[in-house]
Amino acid sequence: MTTSHLDISQFDHTPFYCEENVYMLCKKLGLIGMADADGSDLFAVFISNEKKQVPLWNQKASKRADGIILWDYHVICIQKKKEDYQRFFRIVHAPTFLQSFASDRRHMKNSNGNWIAPPPAHDPIVADDDGSLYNLDEYIRMNAVDAVTQLQDDTISAVFTHKYGVLISESQLEDFFSLLSG
Numbered sequence: 228m229t230t231s232h233l234d235i236s237q238f239d240h241t242p243f244y245c246e247e248n249v250y251m252l253c254k255k256l257g258l259i260g261m262a263d264a265d266g267s268d269l270f271a272v273f274i275s276n277e278k279k280q281v282p283l284w285n286q287k288a289s290k291r292a293d294g295i296i297l298w299d300y301h302v303i304c305i306q307k308k309k310e311d312y313q314r315f316f317r318i319v320h321a322p323t324f325l326q327s328f329a330s331d332r333r334h335m336k337n338s339n340g341n342w343i344a345p346p347p348a349h350d351p352i353v354a355d356d357d358g359s360l361y362n363l364d365e366y367i368r369m370n371a372v373d374a375v376t377q378l379q380d381d382t383i384s385a386v387f388t389h390k391y392g393v394l395i396s397e398s399q400l401e402d403f404f405s406l407l408s409g
Contacts, residue, residue, distance in 0.1 A: 233261065237255075237259075238251070238252060238255055239251045239255075242287065242288055243288060245300075245301050245302040245303075246271075246273075246302045248302075249271050249302045249303065249304045250271070252304050253266045253269045253271065253304055254266070256269060256304075256306075257269075262306060268306055268307040269304055269305070269306050269307070270304070270305045270306075270307065271302055271303075271304060272302065272303050272304070272305050273300060273301075273302050274298075274300060274301045274302070274303065275298075275299065275300035275301070279299040279300065280297050280298075280299070281297065281298050281299070281300065281301055282295055282296070282297050283295070283296060283298055283301055286298075313371065313396070313397070314396075314397045315369040315371070315374055315394055315395065315396060315397070316394070316395050316396075316397065316400055317366055317367075317369060317391065317392050317393070317394050318386050318392045318393055318394075318395060318403065319366070319386070319391065319392030320386050320387045320392065323387070323388075323389075323390060323392070324392075325355070326354070326355045326356045327354050327355075327356050327357075327359075327362070327390045327391075328352060328354060328362065328363075328366070329351075329352055329353055329354035329359040329360055329361055329362045329363075330351060330352050330361055330362075330363045331351045331360045331361045332346050332351055333361055334363060334364075356390075365391050366391060369394055371396075373394050374394045374395055374396050375393055375394065375395055375399070378395070378399055378402055378403055378406060382395075382403075383403075383406055383407060386407075
């Protein structure tokens, strides 16, 4: 895991006011040089639906242990990708992921063996299928040459059969999930 030198304490955040938080975030990112000065590389993204029920995870406002909350809407900020920051997505079907994933958390220790951040309370995850202790690198290894070039039936099939799923580009993400539900 890599982290930027961005100190989140320098950003204003008011719980339950996501639209204003994003507004202030867009302004601040431009001011501190993390985005174009005029914000032209940033987008405010409003998330909702006709029922005004949108489940989101890892939300501070949640009262549940898993962090899930049902919002009527939510707003996030997305920065347009820079050419040197192309995003890829590795899609792995959850049953396969639950059988195959392993992490002994070595990626969260510094060169002296000290924790970069405190680990979760549960035991490290050992792969059920082969007893592997660590394979996170296989999941996060994302090279453009490994991404599928066209979404086809075999791509959808691979997500259910390949241990490390399939690697797709950002432009294919919506189409991929549309094919799954079609």
